[in-house]
Structures are given as structure tokens and as C-alpha cells.
Amino acid sequence: MEFFTGKFVTIVGFCAALAATYAFFRAAQNDDAKPVYDEWLSLARKSFFVMMIAIVVNGFHLLYLILTHQFQYNYVKHYSSTDLNVFYLISTFYAGQEGSFMLWMFYGGLFGLFLMKTAKEYEAPVMTVLSLSQAFLLSMILGIDMPFLKDGIGSDVFALTTGPVPEEGDGLNPLLQNPWMVIHPPTLFVGFASLIIPYSYAIAAMWKNKYDDWIRPATPWVLFSAATLGIGIMMGGYWAYKVLGWGGYWGWDPVENSSLVPWLLVVALIHTLIVQKKNGALKKTNLLLATLAFSAVLYSSFLTRSGVLADTSVHSFTDLGLYNQLLAFVLVFLGLGVGLLVIRFKSIKVVSRDESIYSREFFLLCGAVVLTLIAGVVVAGISTPIVDSLLNRPITKLEPDFYNEVTLPLAVLIGFLSAIGQSIWWTKIDRDNLFKALWLPFALALVFTSVLMLAGMKDVSMILLALAASFSLFANGQVLLKVLKGNPKYAGGSLTHVGLGLMLLGIIGSAKYDQTQHLELPKGKTVQAFGKEMTYAGMQDVGGGKSGFKIEVRDGNKSYVAMPIMYETKRMTVQNPDVAHYLTKDFYIAPVNVMIKDNPNQLILKKGESQTLEGYVVKFVNFNMEKSVLGGGVDGKIKVVAILEVSKDGKTETIEPVYLIQAGSAPIIEYASLPSAPNVSFAITRIDATSGKVMVEAKGLGTNFEPQETLIVEASVKPFINVLWLGTYVVAIGFVVSIYRRWQERKLKARSALVAEPIADKNPVAL
Amino acid sequence: MSVKPKFVVGFVVIVAVLAWLGFTAQEWGNSAIGYATISEAAKSGKLAYIKGYWLKEEPTETNRNVFTFYLKDEEGNVARVIYRNGKPNNFEQATSVVVQGKCENGTIYAKDILVKCPSKYQSEKADSEKKI
Known part of the structure; x- marks a missing residue:
């Protein structure tokens, strides 16, 4: 039964993709013989539709298995669990290799359908290649054993788990449980x-x-x-x-x-x-x-x-x-x-x-x-x-630094090239006109860079990059203004390059002038860093089993509460930073660790071992097996009684502290006082069953101890990172504008090489 | 005979590209860090990646930001690791660790510690090292 619902559909899709490849190929080879062409084309289209149906059926099938928690399927078991909400359950679809191949072939199929509608005379050859790629993608999830291939062909997404059906899946990687991560892979794909x-x-x-x-x-x-x-x-x-x-x-x-x-x-x-x-x-x-x-x-x-x-x-x-x-x-x-x-x-x-x-x-x-x-x-x-x-x-x-070093001169070049190239608007330009077009942006870039140098920029390569990036920004800004006055449809290119200039500037600020410090924040004590006062106020439950770390940050008169988050999952500790946005910078606090200071008044003892603590010689004699209850207790409790001998000034006393273990809750620790000095007491606070060692803690000795919690964070100031994000938005908008224009132009026949683009006639921004 | 500006520019471009390639090759030599065992790293004294396991039987200390532990590599050799940026995240859960550092007199001075988690996820970045 499983065969017909999963793997079989994949095989049908794979065969249909091969058939479509062949039929589109034959159509393309016969494009001068109309009836033959039409016949092959119609067969090819039908095959492609069959392939698309197989992909969609498989997709819904997998989605259904995930949403209904069918953990007998390997893929579902590996990537999902019952505690995920629908949003994240859907994203487990592409959490693994097989699912992401399915997403890829689904997109490929959609593009194919679109091209069959719009590609006209290019349909047959273009679809031949696209169908071949679809066949390759489908082969990745076939899961067929072959006599001569060790690994067979593909990995079946609908493979069953071996052994009893698991009751719970492994769950989605906690780092992926974030809205950004739900849309990042599908967009990339x-x-x-x-x-x-x-x-x-x-x-x-x-x-x-x-x-x-x-x-x-x-x-x-x-x-x-x-x-x-x-x-x-x-x-x-x-x-x-x-x-x-x-x-x-x-x-x-x-x-x-x-x-x-x-x-x-x-x-x-x-x-x-x-x-x-x-x-x-x-x-x-x-x-x-x-x-x-x-x-x-x-x-x-x-x-x-x-x-x-x-x-x-x-x-x-x-x-x-x-x-x-x-x-x-x-x-x-x-x-x-x-x-x-x-x-x-x-x-x-x-x-x-x-x-x-x-x-x-x-x-x-x-x-x-x-x-x-x-x-x-x-x-x-x-x-x-x-x-x-x-x-x-x-x-x-x-080392990552290698790429930074090596791409830096090229980034400088890109800045200059995009500034000059974009200012030469479609037609040839002579040297004088070029200088006329570029003096203003270059002057502005010089002023801008000088300001940065006055503000403390010393690194020569960074100065050059800042000059190139701002030159590109101002030159493209100038072009953008001219284009907007003319025909905004052509604004895509200059918008994208304005965004590029912004991104380069943002990268300089946030990557090179990033200041990072490891800070220790003892609870309740104020620590100074980056001109701010930070006070760690303690842990706070923020729901979902996550702990927030409340830090009061005071910056002059203003103050806010930062709450970086850290939580344990089955497999890892997850840290979410706290990011405070300012106009010119981000203040970034990433939690690293919490340290709980060890109690100085504690000893770890083997059976028969003795150690000294503040003048008291403490000896762990043995467990008192008669008084202890080890399993079989009516209420499920385990009671461990230890025998300690405590000597001071030649006087030895025996005490028996109790350690109670209850299923599902923290152990109960009972201190036993010294008969001669009731304010001094000892307890067993931990038992290691394998080594037979116990941890003994003392109260009422000379040194008083308060548990001290210290939060370690990595705090950093990231200047002008907003400029980087702003740049990415501008680039994205620029692309959208360009796509719109080029889509409209796609039908225009290619002109002879000598005819200039229409914009040169209507819109002489050649300056 | 006057030289066409086009050829001058072409020449400059080619020289620039070659110069950049030379620079890249040199940087490459400086930045390529090899994987090594403890004994290899001790012999070369160079910065290396040393893959191994946390030896839990030996003392592991977190003293303020200085974190020390003992590493056992694939050949079974053991060395003490000193790392000055605090205990890495997920250290306890790690199946193996990769220490980037220099080995001097039997002690590895770590520059970075990468922690491998026992995850079966293939998601990109997910189980990756912290930070750039």
C-alpha cells in the first residue's frame, strides 16, 4: 500500500519528466515541420502536466503525513514532533534534504507551466532542458535499489522507520523555529x-x-x-x-x-x-x-x-x-x-x-x-x-578573514566602477562631460569621507572603501533624481546601485568598527561598559520553558530592560540576543553563560575519606543502610541516610543527615546539627551513585555564603548596521522595478546592434 | 607611433588582475589552516585545527573567562586546552570538538573552539559555530 501512495507516484513523475524531455526535444528538432512539431509539443505538455501532478500529489502527501504526525515515516520522525504549531510543522517539510528537493522540483514545475504559456518559439528547446533538470531532481527522491550501484538511486522520502512506530518525533531544530527561518529556505530555493x-x-x-x-x-x-x-x-x-x-x-x-x-x-x-x-x-x-x-x-x-x-x-x-x-x-x-x-x-x-x-x-x-x-x-x-x-x-x-582581505580591493573597485559607469548614460560621453557629471558626487564623497576621518577613521583601506562607497551612493543618487524626473520606469538600475552604496557603507561600520566585549554581570551589581550602566536583575521565565535574563541598561538619562534569552533543548542550548536599535547603531547583547559560584563550604568525600573545613574534620563513614529506604517505599520515595563523623579540638561527634529523593521533584535535603554546637550543621547535597562519592555542605561556619549568580554576555556596539539593512531594501526595490521594465520589453525584437535603447531618444540624461 | 588608449587601459587591467591574483595567492598561503593531530600540531607549532573529544575524567575548569579542559585526539593523545573566551555554548552536549589553536609544550592555546552537536539536522547554518 505504501508503495502505491508514495514511491510509486515519484516513479510516475520521474518517468513523465523523462518523457517530457524527450518529447520537447523532438518538438524542438522539428520546429520547421508544423504538424510534427504540434504533435510532439502536445505530448510533451501532457507529460509535463503528469509530472507536475505527481509532484503536487507527493507534496500534499508528505504534508498530510507531517500534519497528522505519522512517525512511522522516517522523514516525519526525523524532522517533526507533536509539540510544533502548524506554521513550524509546515516548515519541517523542507527541513531535510528530500523535502527541499521536493520544494525545488515544485518551483521548477511552476516555472515550467509559466514558460509553456509565455515562451512561444522558445518553449520546446527551453522546456527540454528544464524537464531534464526536473528528471534529475525527481531521481534524488526515487529510492530504488540498483544491482550495480551500491547506494541505489535517490533516497525515498516516504521510507518507513524500522522497528516499532515511534510515539514522538525528533522535532524541528530549535534554531529553525523562527519566522525568518520559515521563509528563508523557500525564498532561497x-x-x-x-x-x-x-x-x-x-x-x-x-x-x-x-x-x-x-x-x-x-x-x-x-x-x-x-x-x-x-x-x-x-x-x-x-x-x-x-x-x-x-x-x-x-x-x-x-x-x-x-x-x-x-x-x-x-x-x-x-x-x-x-x-x-x-x-x-x-x-x-x-x-x-x-x-x-x-x-x-x-x-x-x-x-x-x-x-x-x-x-x-x-x-x-x-x-x-x-x-x-x-x-x-x-x-x-x-x-x-x-x-x-x-x-x-x-x-x-x-x-x-x-x-x-x-x-x-x-x-x-x-x-x-x-x-x-x-x-x-x-x-x-x-x-x-x-x-x-x-x-x-x-x-x-x-580563515574567514581571507575573504575579507581579498575582496576588499574589489569592493573599492566596484564602488568606483558603479559610480562612473552609471553616470555614463547609454551614449558615449567624452572626458569633459564625464567630469562635469561626476564632480559634484565626487566632491560630496570627499566631504563625507573627510567627516569620517575626523570622526576617527584611520585605516587607509577603510578610507578608500568609504570614499568609493559614498561616491557610488552620491553619483547614483544624482542619476536616480534625473531618471525620476524623466521616466521612473527606468529607475531600477540606479536604485539598486544606491542600495549597493548604502550596503557597502553599512558593512564598513558594522564589520570594521564593531566593538565587542565579554562582560561578567554579577546579579545586582552595576557594570560599566560602552558608556552604559548594566545591571543584571535575574532570570525570568518567558514562557515555553525559556529563560530570559533581565538586564537593566542605563544610558545617560534613558534606560531600558534588555532581555536576551537562553534555553535548553534536547540537543543544544539556544541563545537569542537582545538587540536595541538606535539611529546610528545597534547595541547587541548575546548571552553566553550563567555561572553559579560554588559554595566554599562544601566537600566531596569518598567512603572513609576525611577532609577539613574551617577547623572541622569531616569524615564520611558510610551510609546507614538500616535507616535508608532504597526503592520499594510505599510513596516511591528513596531515603538515603549517611553517617558523618565530625571532629574539632579532639572531640568527635557522629551525625546522620538525610537525603530524600522523590520522583519528579528536587531532592529534599535535611541538615543535621552538631549536638555540641546546634548552629553548625551538615547535609548531604549530592550523591554520585557510580563513584560512591557524596557532597557535604556545611552551614553556620565562620564564612557566610550567599549563592552568587553571574551572567556572562557578549555585548557589542554595531555602528550603522541599519544602513546595511536599508541598503538591502533599496536593492530589492530596485530589482523589482527592473524586472517590471524588462518583462514589458521581453517581446520587443532584438534591434540591430547600432540602434540605441529608446531611453536615449526620449530621456537624454546623458548630461 | 602613438599607442591607442584602449590598449593602455587593457594592459593596466591585466596587470591589476595579475597583481590581485598574486596578492590572493599570498593571503591564501597565510590563511589556510590545516587539520592536524596533537602530535603534528606540537611538531609544527603552527595554528591548526585539532579534532578530538572532551576527556571528562580530567579536570575541567571555568575560571572567569578562562576555560580549560583536556582534549583527546583521534590518535589517543591527550593535551590540555586553554581558551580565554569562556566556556563555549553546548560544550557538554558535544559529540566532538574542533579546537583551533597552537600547541606549545603539550598545551593547546585555543583561539576558537567549534562544537559539534549530535544533531541529525541538515539545515544550513543551524548547528554552526557561533559568530563570524
């Missing part, structure tokens, strides 16, 4: 999945030997991928900052890096596409970048899902035995794109034009080169474990 579209268009172009038209319908998708991937990445950063208490938003971790690479490549592709649209150059570059961007997505899946990073990233990845399959996915798609490009290399006409260096295209190309260089170095960085193991040498890992 939209970006990943959508990169198949520009890739498919590039393949279609090479297949059909037509290199001019594909870029128009592909451009809105390229922008769409860049936008969704970028938003997904930033959500991850925001989550790390606001929820995880990492104190930062970007750590150059292999996993983060592997999602950054496709983004950098697709952004580079945006720039080179604009060049081709303008003058017909860079055709091969565009085909290559579209191939590389999607291959980077596949390579990143390979790295994060095959277990090869297990040693160098602390992220835990379960190896599902998909290594070979994932590798094949990367190699087939990379090979297809690069192979076709090599075959077609000679037949792609090279447009050679004597470009002035004062042309927009020159700067677009430089920008794309810089972005590709960054992508290249990051790819090299994340590949080190593979390269090391291939070369059979000890595995190394790069």
Missing part, C-alpha cells in the same frame, strides 16, 4: 530553481544557433533570480544576526559561500547582458555566464548535500548516499553548456567595435569581471576540502 531558466535559454540559443534574441526573454528571469537569491541570502544574514546571536550577518562559512557564488555570477550576467543588448558584443560571455550560474547552484548543492564539507563546516549534513548522483547532475549540466559553447564557438559571430573607454559598456564589462573574480576566489575557497583530498594532502580550511 526560488532563486536556485529559477536559474534553470536563463540556463535553458542559453542552451536553446546555442542549440538553434541564434545568439541575439534569447537575451530579451531571458533578462527578466535573470533579474528575478538575482533578486530572489539576494533576498534569500540577506534573510539568512538577518536571521543569524537577530536570532542566533552570532553577532554578525555573514561568516564566509562554506555553506553561505556556496549560495553567494551563483548570485555573484548571475549579477555579472545582468551586466554583460546589457552590453549585448546595446551593441551585440559579449555573446559568448553571456552564454558562458548563464551556464556557470546554474552550474554553481548545482555545485553548491553537491557540496552541501554530499557530505564533502562535513569535516570543514560545522554544519551537520547527513550523507544520503547521493554523492554520485549529485556529481552527475553538476557534470551533465556544466558539460552540456560548456560543450555546446565549444562546438558553436566558431559559428558565433564576434562583433568587434572600437569602444571608447568612456563608454558605459567598458564599465559594465569591468563590473562583470570584478564580480566574476570574486565568484572565482570564493569557489576556489569552498573547494579546498575537495582539492586537498584529491591531492591526498591534509585538509585545510580558509
Whole structure:
């Protein structure tokens, strides 16, 4: 029965995807013979629909199993539990590898349906490639044993657990139980999945030997991928900052890096596409970048899902035995794109034009080169474990600082390039006009940077970056104002670059001028740090078994209560920081630990051992087995009576303190006083059954003791981090505006290389 | 013969890219930190990642911000670890730890401690090290 509801549907979907691939392929090969074309196309569409139905049925099936807590299914058992609310239960759908593949193929299917409606003459070739990728994705969850393959094909999402049905699942990772984490993976996966579209268009172009038209319908998708991937990445950063208490938003971790690479490549592709649209150059570059961007997505899946990073990233990845399959996915798609490009290399006409260096295209190309260089170095960085193991040498890992150092000069370049390039508006410009256009933003940037230097900025590289970033911000701001006066539809590009300038400035502030201190906050005592007075007031239950740590923060006349949170779960301690937002900075408190000071008046004794405490020699003789009740008590209590001999000044007394254990509550500790000095008493406060040791605590000795609780926090000031977040919003809005415009333009036929864009006629902001 | 500005610019770009690649290669050499056992790390004296387990039988102390414990590596060698940033989160729950540090005279001076939790989750970042 299980076979027909789960695995069978997957197999049907997989076969339908293969059928669709073949039928779209035949249609594309026969696009000059109308009846044959139509026949194959209609078969292909039907197959694709069958595949989509299988994916949707599987999706609802898994969702149903999760919502009804069917823990006999491995996947449900591993990732969900009964105590999760519906919101988080739904997010367990993509908590594991198989589920996230299902999400990916669902998006792929949606894009496919959309393309079948809109792609027109590109439908058959584009859908051939997309259907092939769907078949690969479906194969990942097949779970079929093969005679010659050790691991079989795929990992069945509907596999059953072995042994008795578990009553409770393992639950969702507590760190993921956060609204940001519910939307971060689905958004990122939209970006990943959508990169198949520009890739498919590039393949279609090479297949059909037509290199001019594909870029128009592909451009809105390229922008769409860049936008969704970028938003997904930033959500991850925001989550790390606001929820995880990492104190930062970007750590150059292999996993983060592997999602950054496709983004950098697709952004580079945006720039080179604009060049081709303008003058017909860079055709091969565009085909290559579209191939590389999607291959980077596949390579990143390979790295994060095959277990090869297990040693160098602390992220835990379960190896599902998909290594070979994932590798094949990367190699087939990379090979297809690069192979076709090599075959077609000679037949792609090279447009050679004597470009002035004062042309927009020159700067677009430089920008794309810089972005590709960054992508290249990051790819090299994340590949080190593979390269090391291939070369059979000890595995190394790069320090995060490496990336900061190496990308810094490129970030400075990006600032300058985007400032100048954006100011050259579509047409060639000569040197004088360029200076006229740029003097004001550059002067403003100089003033701005001087202010920062007066405020204490000394690091030369940071000064340069600040100059470049503010130059970009002001230059693009100037362009933006002009465009808004003309036609706001064209504001996308300058908006995005204004956002970029803001982001770079925010990164300088928050990353370089971040001040962090480890603070110890003894309860009730005021500690000074960052010009603030902080007083830890104690623990407070904030519901859900979580403890909040109440800290009164006084800053001049103003004060507020910070409440970082820490709680234990089955597997880990979770820390949520407290972030106070000011206009120019964030004050960030991440809890680290609570220390309870040990009582000085305590001893740990073995049987027969004696130690001295404030002049009293305490000897643990034995347990009094006659008085003790060890199990079998009527009320389930366990009573342990110990015999202690206490000597002082040659006088020895015997006392018998009692330790009572009750099921489900804290042990009851009874102190026994010395007959000669009733104010001095001793108790057994802990018993270690395995070693036979006991902990003895004394009261009424000379030194008085009050339990002291100390909260350790990592407090930091993050200047101008708001500017970074603001920049991300502006970038996102810029992308939306651009997508809208390019979507409207997708139907316009590619113009001959010499005709300028319409904006140059209507909107002469060439200054 | 006058040289076209285009070629001058092209030359400058290529030189800049090559210079940057050289800089990158040099930084790479400085920043690549290898995984090593205690004996290898002791021999080289260089910063290394040392993977191992917390040896619970030996004393573990948290004295203000200084945290010390004993680490047993995969070869079975034991070394004392001194870490100056307090006890890492989830230390007790860890199945294994990776200490980044230098080994001098049988003591590892840790710069960072990464804690591996016994989690089966594959979620990205989730079980990751704290901080950048």
C-alpha cells in the first residue's frame, strides 16, 4: 500500500519528466515541420502536466503525513514532533534534504507551466532542458535499489522507520523555529530553481544557433533570480544576526559561500547582458555566464548535500548516499553548456567595435569581471576540502578573514566602477562631460569621507572603501533624481546601485568598527561598559520553558530592560540576543553563560575519606543502610541516610543527615546539627551513585555564603548596521522595478546592434 | 607611433588582475589552516585545527573567562586546552570538538573552539559555530 501512495507516484513523475524531455526535444528538432512539431509539443505538455501532478500529489502527501504526525515515516520522525504549531510543522517539510528537493522540483514545475504559456518559439528547446533538470531532481527522491550501484538511486522520502512506530518525533531544530527561518529556505530555493531558466535559454540559443534574441526573454528571469537569491541570502544574514546571536550577518562559512557564488555570477550576467543588448558584443560571455550560474547552484548543492564539507563546516549534513548522483547532475549540466559553447564557438559571430573607454559598456564589462573574480576566489575557497583530498594532502580550511582581505580591493573597485559607469548614460560621453557629471558626487564623497576621518577613521583601506562607497551612493543618487524626473520606469538600475552604496557603507561600520566585549554581570551589581550602566536583575521565565535574563541598561538619562534569552533543548542550548536599535547603531547583547559560584563550604568525600573545613574534620563513614529506604517505599520515595563523623579540638561527634529523593521533584535535603554546637550543621547535597562519592555542605561556619549568580554576555556596539539593512531594501526595490521594465520589453525584437535603447531618444540624461 | 588608449587601459587591467591574483595567492598561503593531530600540531607549532573529544575524567575548569579542559585526539593523545573566551555554548552536549589553536609544550592555546552537536539536522547554518 505504501508503495502505491508514495514511491510509486515519484516513479510516475520521474518517468513523465523523462518523457517530457524527450518529447520537447523532438518538438524542438522539428520546429520547421508544423504538424510534427504540434504533435510532439502536445505530448510533451501532457507529460509535463503528469509530472507536475505527481509532484503536487507527493507534496500534499508528505504534508498530510507531517500534519497528522505519522512517525512511522522516517522523514516525519526525523524532522517533526507533536509539540510544533502548524506554521513550524509546515516548515519541517523542507527541513531535510528530500523535502527541499521536493520544494525545488515544485518551483521548477511552476516555472515550467509559466514558460509553456509565455515562451512561444522558445518553449520546446527551453522546456527540454528544464524537464531534464526536473528528471534529475525527481531521481534524488526515487529510492530504488540498483544491482550495480551500491547506494541505489535517490533516497525515498516516504521510507518507513524500522522497528516499532515511534510515539514522538525528533522535532524541528530549535534554531529553525523562527519566522525568518520559515521563509528563508523557500525564498532561497526560488532563486536556485529559477536559474534553470536563463540556463535553458542559453542552451536553446546555442542549440538553434541564434545568439541575439534569447537575451530579451531571458533578462527578466535573470533579474528575478538575482533578486530572489539576494533576498534569500540577506534573510539568512538577518536571521543569524537577530536570532542566533552570532553577532554578525555573514561568516564566509562554506555553506553561505556556496549560495553567494551563483548570485555573484548571475549579477555579472545582468551586466554583460546589457552590453549585448546595446551593441551585440559579449555573446559568448553571456552564454558562458548563464551556464556557470546554474552550474554553481548545482555545485553548491553537491557540496552541501554530499557530505564533502562535513569535516570543514560545522554544519551537520547527513550523507544520503547521493554523492554520485549529485556529481552527475553538476557534470551533465556544466558539460552540456560548456560543450555546446565549444562546438558553436566558431559559428558565433564576434562583433568587434572600437569602444571608447568612456563608454558605459567598458564599465559594465569591468563590473562583470570584478564580480566574476570574486565568484572565482570564493569557489576556489569552498573547494579546498575537495582539492586537498584529491591531492591526498591534509585538509585545510580558509580563515574567514581571507575573504575579507581579498575582496576588499574589489569592493573599492566596484564602488568606483558603479559610480562612473552609471553616470555614463547609454551614449558615449567624452572626458569633459564625464567630469562635469561626476564632480559634484565626487566632491560630496570627499566631504563625507573627510567627516569620517575626523570622526576617527584611520585605516587607509577603510578610507578608500568609504570614499568609493559614498561616491557610488552620491553619483547614483544624482542619476536616480534625473531618471525620476524623466521616466521612473527606468529607475531600477540606479536604485539598486544606491542600495549597493548604502550596503557597502553599512558593512564598513558594522564589520570594521564593531566593538565587542565579554562582560561578567554579577546579579545586582552595576557594570560599566560602552558608556552604559548594566545591571543584571535575574532570570525570568518567558514562557515555553525559556529563560530570559533581565538586564537593566542605563544610558545617560534613558534606560531600558534588555532581555536576551537562553534555553535548553534536547540537543543544544539556544541563545537569542537582545538587540536595541538606535539611529546610528545597534547595541547587541548575546548571552553566553550563567555561572553559579560554588559554595566554599562544601566537600566531596569518598567512603572513609576525611577532609577539613574551617577547623572541622569531616569524615564520611558510610551510609546507614538500616535507616535508608532504597526503592520499594510505599510513596516511591528513596531515603538515603549517611553517617558523618565530625571532629574539632579532639572531640568527635557522629551525625546522620538525610537525603530524600522523590520522583519528579528536587531532592529534599535535611541538615543535621552538631549536638555540641546546634548552629553548625551538615547535609548531604549530592550523591554520585557510580563513584560512591557524596557532597557535604556545611552551614553556620565562620564564612557566610550567599549563592552568587553571574551572567556572562557578549555585548557589542554595531555602528550603522541599519544602513546595511536599508541598503538591502533599496536593492530589492530596485530589482523589482527592473524586472517590471524588462518583462514589458521581453517581446520587443532584438534591434540591430547600432540602434540605441529608446531611453536615449526620449530621456537624454546623458548630461 | 602613438599607442591607442584602449590598449593602455587593457594592459593596466591585466596587470591589476595579475597583481590581485598574486596578492590572493599570498593571503591564501597565510590563511589556510590545516587539520592536524596533537602530535603534528606540537611538531609544527603552527595554528591548526585539532579534532578530538572532551576527556571528562580530567579536570575541567571555568575560571572567569578562562576555560580549560583536556582534549583527546583521534590518535589517543591527550593535551590540555586553554581558551580565554569562556566556556563555549553546548560544550557538554558535544559529540566532538574542533579546537583551533597552537600547541606549545603539550598545551593547546585555543583561539576558537567549534562544537559539534549530535544533531541529525541538515539545515544550513543551524548547528554552526557561533559568530563570524
